[in-house]
Structures are given as structure tokens and as C-alpha cells.
Amino acid sequence: MIKLYNTLTRKKDPLIPVQEGKVGLYACGPTVYDYFHIGNARVFILFDVFRRYLQYRGYDVTYVQNYTDIDDKMINRAAELGITVAELAEGFIQAYEEDAAAIGVKPADHQPKATAYIPQIIRIIEQLLEKDMAYEVDGDVYFQVESFPDYGKLSHQNLEELELGSRVEIDARKKHPMDFALWKKEKPGEPSWESPWGRGRPGWHIECSAMSMEYLGETIDIHAGGQDLIFPHHENEIAQSEGATGKPFARYWVHAGYLNINQEKMSKSLGNFRTVRELRQKVDPMVLRFFMLSAHYRNPINFSEEQIQQASKALERLNTAFFNLQDRMRKVGEGEPDEIEQTLLRKLEEAKQRFIETMDDDFNTAEALAVLFDLARETNTYLNRTEGQKANVIRSILDFFRETNEIFGYMETADYSDLESEIQKMIDQREEARKVKNWALADGIRDQLRERGIILEDTPQGVRWKIAAEEKKEA
RNA sequence: GGCGACAUAGCCAAGUGGCAAGGCAGAGGACUGCAAAUCCUCCAUCCCCGGUUCGAAUCCGGGUGUCGCCUCCA
Numbered sequence: 001m002i003k004l005y006n007t008l009t010r011k012k013d014p015l016i017p018v019q020e021g022k023v024g025l026y027a028c029g030p031t032v033y034d035y036f037h038i039g040n041a042r043v044f045i046l047f048d049v050f051r052r053y054l055q056y057r058g059y060d061v062t063y064v065q066n067y068t069d070i071d072d073k074m075i076n077r078a079a080e081l082g083i084t085v086a087e088l089a090e091g092f093i094q095a096y097e098e099d100a101a102a103i104g105v106k107p108a109d110h111q112p113k114a115t116a117y118i119p120q121i122i123r124i125i126e127q128l129l130e131k132d133m134a135y136e137v138d139g140d141v142y143f144q145v146e147s148f149p150d151y152g153k154l155s156h157q158n159l160e161e162l163e164l165g166s167r168v169e170i171d172a173r174k175k176h177p178m179d180f181a182l183w184k185k186e187k188p189g190e191p192s193w194e195s196p197w198g199r200g201r202p203g204w205h206i207e208c209s210a211m212s213m214e215y216l217g218e219t220i221d222i223h224a225g226g227q228d229l230i231f232p233h234h235e236n237e238i239a240q241s242e243g244a245t246g247k248p249f250a251r252y253w254v255h256a257g258y259l260n261i262n263q264e265k266m267s268k269s270l271g272n273f274r275t276v277r278e279l280r281q282k283v284d285p286m287v288l289r290f291f292m293l294s295a296h297y298r299n300p301i302n303f304s305e306e307q308i309q310q311a312s313k314a315l316e317r318l319n320t321a322f323f324n325l326q327d328r329m330r331k332v333g334e335g336e337p338d339e340i341e342q343t344l345l346r347k348l349e350e351a352k353q354r355f356i357e358t359m360d361d362d363f364n365t366a367e368a369l370a371v372l373f374d375l376a377r378e379t380n381t382y383l384n385r386t387e388g389q390k391a392n393v394i395r396s397i398l399d400f401f402r403e404t405n406e407i408f409g410y411m412e413t414a415d416y417s418d419l420e421s422e423i424q425k426m427i428d429q430r431e432e433a434r435k436v437k438n439w440a441l442a443d444g445i446r447d448q449l450r451e452r453g454i455i456l457e458d459t460p461q462g463v464r465w466k467i468a469a470e471e472k473k474e475a
Numbered sequence: 476g477g478c479g480a481c482a483u484a485g486c487c488a489a490g491u492g493g494c495a496a497g498g499c500a501g502a503g504g505a506c507u508g509c510a511a512a513u514c515c516u517c518c519a520u521c522c523c524c525g526g527u528u529c530g531a532a533u534c535c536g537g538g539u540g541u542c543g544c545c546u547c548c549a
Contacts, residue, residue, distance in 0.1 A: 010479095028549075036549085043549045073547070157545070161477040165545040204547085226549030227480090233548090256549070257480085258542090265543085294498075295488060299481075300542070310487060310499040317498075320512065358489090367489050370497035380513055384506085439508060446510080457511045464512080 002057060002360045004222070005298060007230060007253040008154055012362050015252065017221045023059045024216035025051060026250070028208060028225040028233070029111070031068040032092035033077040035275040038288075038303055039259040039266055041103055043226050045292045046256050046363075048105040050224070052407045053359055064215045065108035067093055070115050071204050075190055085191050089113070099276045103285040104409040110215050114207035118193045121202045121210045125182045125195075127244040137173045139185030139198045145178045148239045154253060155231040162231075180236050182206050205236040209249070213241070223250035227257055257300045274303070283308055284469065289410040290315040293365040314373075316469060319411055321376040322401050323466045328383055329394040331461060341393045344382055348397055351375045355404060365408070372404060386460050423454060427463055430456070 002015040017023050027047045030036050036044070051063045068074070069089035078088040097107070114121075125141055128134035133147040145151045145159060152158050163177050170177045181203035186192035192199040202210075212220050218241075225234060234253065241249040258265070261272040279288070291311040295301045337345060351371050358367040379397050382389065405411045430445040446456050453468045 030549085031547095040549050071547090155478075155544075157478055162545060165477060228544070228548055231478095231544065232546090258549080260542085263542090267548090299488090302487085306499090307487065313500090314487095314498045324512070364489075366498095367496070370489065373497050377514085384513060434508085437508070443509070455511075458507080458509095459512075460506090466512095 002054075003362055004252050004254060005362045006251075007255050010156070013252065015221075017059070018217070018219055018251070021058070021060055023054050023061045023222065024220040025054070025061055025063045025222045025224065026208070026212040026216055026220050027063070027065045027108070027223075028229055029065040029067050029108075030092075030096055031071060031073055032089045032096060033073045034092065035095055035277040036099060037266060038261070038274045038276060038279060039226070041099075041276050041288065042259045042292050042301070043224075043256045044100060044105045045103060045289055046297045047224050049293065049365065049407060049409070050222075050254070050363055051108075052106075052409070053363065056403075056407050057356075057360075062110075062216060063108040064110045064112065064212060066208060066211050067096075067111060067113045068204070068207065069093070069113045070191060070201055070207075079189075086115075089115075095277065099280065102280050103276060104289055112211045112215070114202065114211070115191075117207065117210045117214060118195075118202065120214055121206050122183075122195050124206060124210055124213075124240065124244045128182065128240060131243065133240075133243045134182055135175065136197050139183075139200060140173075140181060141183035141197055142174055142179040143182050143236065143240050143243070144175055145180070145239065146176050148243050150242070151178075151239050152235065154235045154238055157231070180205065180232065182240065205233055206240060208233075209237050209241040209244075212249075213245075218245040218247045218249075220250050222252045222254055224254040224256070227255045230255055255298070257296075257298050259301050259303055261303045263302055284312065286410045286412070287312045287315055289408065293369060293408055293410070296366055297363055312469075315410060318372060318376055318401075319469070320466070321380055322398070322411060322413065324383055324464065325379060325394050325398050325401075327464045327466070328389055328461065329391050329398065332389045332391050332394070334392045335390040337390060337393050338388070340382070340385075341390065344378060345393065345396060347378050348375065348400060352400060359407075368404075372401070375400070423449065423452070427456065427465065431463060434458075 003012040004015055005011070006013045015023075025047070027043070030040060047063075047065075051061055054061045067089070070085060074085050074088060078085045081088065093113075100107070125134060128143065129136070129141070131147075132144075134141055134143050136142075152162065155162075159176070159178060166177060183195060183197060183200050183206075184203060185197075186199040186201070190201065192201055212223070223234065223237075230253075238249050260266065261274060264272060266272055266274070276288075287308060291303075291308060292301075294311060294314070301307075351374065354371045355368050358364045358371065375397070382393075401411070402413050405413050426445050426449060430442045433439075433441040433445070449456055449465075450468075455466050455468050457464045457466070
């Protein structure tokens with residue numbers, strides 16, 4: 001049974017979807033006015049992993065992640081660049097797709113753009129107006145927070161508290177300071193759509209309500225986002241959606257912690273704003289993925305050179321174990337497992353169980369990784385045996401590493417069994433040289449191959465090769 | 476002012492009542508032509524002070540510190 005920490009209830013709740021066996025998952029996607037940054041990458045990677053894990057556990061997952069392609073930031077940026085908002089969106093949606101693919105984030109099942117759902121947005125606003133939960137002022141439409149008694153249930157605040165802490169300038173046209181815009185009247189030069197209240201554009205929050213209902217129905221299972229979206233974005237989504245439908249909007253609210261840079265919040269003014277576009281030139285995207293999984297998703301993490309270095313070494317350990325298992329499997333035959341191998345296979349089964357238990361418990365990826373490291377040590381010890389390994393035993397272990405990698409997606413699991421014959425020839429030459437103790441020649445060949453990204457390691461079972469990490473990155 | 480999170484080894488990080496996971500770095504050892512990989516061993520009075528309990532990193536109370544939200548933000 002999967003348990004999820006639910007911001008709404010402030011505890012871990014067992015996952016019970018609306019429809020048995022199916023999970024509707026909605027995540028707030030990027031506003032496409034710029035390249036996305038490393039903090040965005042954290043949530044994209046996390047939710048990508050959650051989705052994959054739910055699938056691994058047998059759920060039929062429908063994952064929806066929107067593009068916000070109309071809002072103040074879009075309008076301002078387009079004006080700066082002297083292009084239309086649509087052109088801006090198109091360019092950065094493409095950039096998003098490239099960067100997301102680079103960090104191994106699979107596309108969602110549906111990636112709707114807000115501007116394609118104006119009729120649905122208008123319909124929800126109309127419903128709210130009919131119920132007197134919204135009101136129109138000069139072509140703007142506001143949601144009336146006092147009409148929704150549960151307002152504040154997600155952020156666990158009440159209206160008075162929110163109002164006291166508010167730093168927002170009070171708009172006298174609003175009935176309550178916390179009332180928020182569902183529809184904004186057209187301003188000159190801005191994109192706008194026809195509506196019952198005249199030309200205008202949707203407010204920020206309403207688009208997510210419209211798109212999630214469109215694809216996942218009036219009650220979705222899991223709604224995910226960064227912690228900073230709890231208020232006001234998600235709070236407002238709940239108010240307007242539940243106000244309109246009278247049904248619970250989302251059963252589980254999952255929020256990811258922040259990513260800081262060198263202990264500081266990332267911001268443009270501090271000049272520590274790191275985009276994935278820029279970063280992926282320097283950092284192996286697989287290391288980035290590993291790094292994001294190395295801490296619990298709700299805790300803040302700190303991005304720094306040192307942390308990335310540590311993550312890189314740690315991931316290399318897993319990769320090496322995988323590589324070495326593959327190498328040995330090619331060299332040994334099948335057979336009945338002996339006593340030691342039976343113990344190892346038992347440990348493998350334990351690892352599988354532990355992996356599921358820990359991931360079921362609110363996606364504890366950090367502990368799940370520990371399970372894999374433990375198994376890596378066991379198998380390394382097994383490989384240290386001078387002889388008698390069996391291909392079938394090794395295959396079982398490799399399968400588990402592959403399976404978990406289907407979820408985490410940080411490893412290169414391709415089988416490099418076919419070496420170029422020229423390289424194989426060099427390896428053979430070196431072996432000849434070693435036999436006659438011509439160390440200079442042998443080491444020379446090893447150095448040459450190293451330059452070409454092939455690392456040779458001598459073991460009691462003969463030479464073993466692998467592809468250097470930096471070469472894999474370019475491949 | 477309101478709401479909340481966090482504080483575990485040099486660094487990162489799990490663990491929410493029963494002798495403190497895992498990774499990185501470091502020290503020593505094994506293996507080895509060299510190198511690499513690997514294995515073994517070592518490295519924590521769990522921020523402080525009280526309390527509950529046979530037993531607390533874990534529960535309760537009180538401190539201290541760091542961070543976040545209440546404005547756009549993943």
C-alpha cells in the first residue's frame with residue numbers, strides 16, 4: 001500500500017484512487033517565458049519518478065502537466081523581446097522539451113496549453129457567477145473568497161490571518177482583499193479572448209482547474225507542485241474548482257521542497273539563477289537525476305559543486321557495479337546456484353522487498369538508493385570470487401538494477417557487448433604483451449584506449465573494459 | 476503578527492520508542508607487474524535543558540539556531 005504525505009491532511013495517507021487501479025496525476029508545469037532552472041528541474045524529475053513508480057506498482061497512470069502560456073510574465077517578456085506571446089511560448093515550449101528530455105523526464109500523457117482551454121475556463125467562471133461565488137467589476141471577474149467556507153484549508157490559514165500578513169495593495173473594487181482574479185480585462189496590446197464580460201484573458205489559477213478537469217475529471221487523485229504553490233495558487237484552485245463543482249478537487253496534494261544554491265534561495269537578483277540549458281553542458285544530466293533522488297523530496301536540498309561531485313562519485317559506484325556484472329556475465333556459463341549463490345539470491349529478494357516498502361512509504365528515494373548500494377556491495381563481493389559465477393544468477397541481479405533504473409532513470413544500461421573489432425584487437429595485443437611482461441607496451445596500449453574513452457581493468461578473470469563516464473555523456 | 480519546515484560524523488543524507496542505513500571524503504589493511512575496480516576494518520555521547528518510559532535521535536514541555544510561506548515564484 002502506497003502512502004503519500006498529503007498537504008491537505010498533514011499526514012501520510014494511504015493512496016486510494018477514485019477508480020481502482022487508475023491514478024490521475026496533475027502537476028503544475030512551466031510558465032514558458034524562459035529556460036527552466038535547476039529548481040524546476042527538481043520537481044520535474046521528482047514527479048517523473050513518482051509517475052514511473054506508480055506505473056511500476058501497477059497503476060494505470062494518466063499524467064497531465066500543463067504549460068502556462070499566458071500571464072503577466074509572458075506578456076512582459078514578449079514585450080521585452082519584441083515578439084508575440086504566442087511566439088515566445090512556442091520557442092520556450094520547444095526548449096522545455098529539449099531540456100526535459102536531456103534530464104530524462106518523459107513527456108506527460110497530456111501537456112495542455114492554457115490558451116487552448118479558454119472556453120472551458122469561461123464555463124467554470126460562469127458557473128461561479130451563477131452561484132454568486134464570483135462577481136464582475138468593469139470587465140474583471142473576481143472569485144469571492146468569503147463565499148467558500150473552506151478557503152485556507154490547504155495552507156491551513158484562515159482569511160483573517162492571511163489578510164493580516166498580506167503585503168498586497170488593497171484593490172477597493174474587491175469585496176474582500178483576498179479575492180483573486182478569474183478573468184482580467186483586456187489591456188491594449190495584450191492577447192485577449194472574447195468572453196461574456198468583454199475581451200480579456202484568464203487569471204493564473206483558473207487555467208489549472210480547467211485543464212485538470214478536462215483530462216482527469218472533477219476529482220483528480222494527486223495534484224503535485226512545488227511548495228511555493230501551496231499559497232495562493234493551489235489554495236485558489238481548490239476554491240474555484242470545488243466552488244464550481246461542489247466536489248473535492250484533488251484527493252492528495254503533494255508538494256516538493258525547495259532547491260537552494262549554495263544555501264541561498266535561487267533568484268535573479270542574487271545572480272545565482274542556474275538554468276538546465278546552461279548546466280547540462282557541464283554536469284552529466286544523469287548525475288543531476290541521482291542528486292535529486294538522494295534526499296527526501298519534501299526536504300530542502302542544496303545545490304553546489306561539492307554536492308554534485310559527491311553525487312557523481314556515488315552514481316559511478318552503481319554504474320561500475322552494473323558494468324562489472326555485465327562483463328562477468330558474458331564470460332561465464334549457466335548453472336545450478338550453489339549455497340553462496342542461493343544466499344545472494346535471497347538477499348536479492350530482500351532488496352526487492354525493501355525497495356518497494358521504502359518507496360511505498362511516501363517515495364523515500366534516499367532509502368531506496370541505500371538498498372541498491374547494499375546490493376551493489378553484495379554483488380561486488382560475489383564477483384570477487386575467483387571462479388564459479390553463473391550467468392543466470394548474475395542476470396537476476398542485473399534485471400533488478402534495470403527494473404529500478406526504469407523508475408529512477410539515472411543509469412546507462414545499454415549492453416556494450418559489441419566492441420569495435422579494432423579495439424578488441426588492441427586489447428588482445430595488450431594481453432600478448434602482458435604475457436611476455438612487456439609492461440611498457442601493455443601500458444601504452446592501455447593509455448591509448450583511455451584516450452578513446454575505454455578503460456581497461458585487469459582482473460583474475462582476465463581484462464575487463466568499460467566506457468568512461470564522460471564518453472557516455474557525449475554518446 | 477499568523478502558518479510551517481528543518482537541526483543526525485569532515486561533507487551529503489535515511490531513520491519517528493528497542494544496541495545510529497547508505498553515499499562522498501579520510502586512515503589502515505587485503506588483492507595487484509603497475510593502474511583500476513573491489514573487499515575488510517576504523518571514524519556520531521543524533522543542537523541544548525528538563526520530563527514521560529524498563530528503554531528516546533525518535534514522544535511531551537521549554538530554549539537556541541537556520542530556512543520557508545503569508546506578493547510572482549517549482
